[in-house]
C-alpha cells in the first residue's frame with residue numbers, strides 16, 4: 001500500500017494568516033491509518049486530544065499515531081496548532097512530525 005505522506009505541514013502560512021485550511025490534497029486516509037497501526041491494536045498513551053497508538057510505516061519506521069476523533073471545533077484548532085508547531089521545531093529532544101492525516105471524521109498526527 002502506498003502511503004501518501006506530506007513532507008511538511010505546508011498549510012502553516014494559512015494558519016499564520018488566520019485563513020482557512022487547505023488540506024484536501026494532502027490527506028492521509030483513515031484506511032491507511034488502520035494499516036499503519038494494525039487496526040489501532042496497540043495503545044501507547046492518552047492525552048487531552050485523543051489516544052496515541054503505536055504504528056509502523058512500510059519502511060519499518062516506528063511512529064506514534066495521535067488520533068483525534070471528531071470533536072469540538074476548539075479541539076480541532078488546538079490539534080492543528082500543535083501540528084503546525086511540531087512541523088517547525090527541530091530538536092533532538094522533540095519528536096518530529098512525520099506526517100498528518102485528515103478526512104471527514106478523523107484528524108491524526110504521526
Ligand SMILES: Nc1ncnc2c1ncn2[C@@H]1O[C@H](COP(=O)(O)OP(=O)(O)OP(=O)(O)O)[C@@H](O)[C@H]1O
Pocket residue numbers: 044045046047048049050051052064066095
Ligand atoms: N511520540 C511518542 N512516542 C511515544 N509515546 C508517545 C508519543 N507521543 C505520545 N506518547 C504517549 O501518549 C501519551 C499522550 O500523549 P499526548 O501528546 O496526546 O498527550 P500529553 O502530551 O501527555 O498531554 P496533553 O494532551 O496535555 O498534551 C503520552 O503521555 C505518551 O505516553
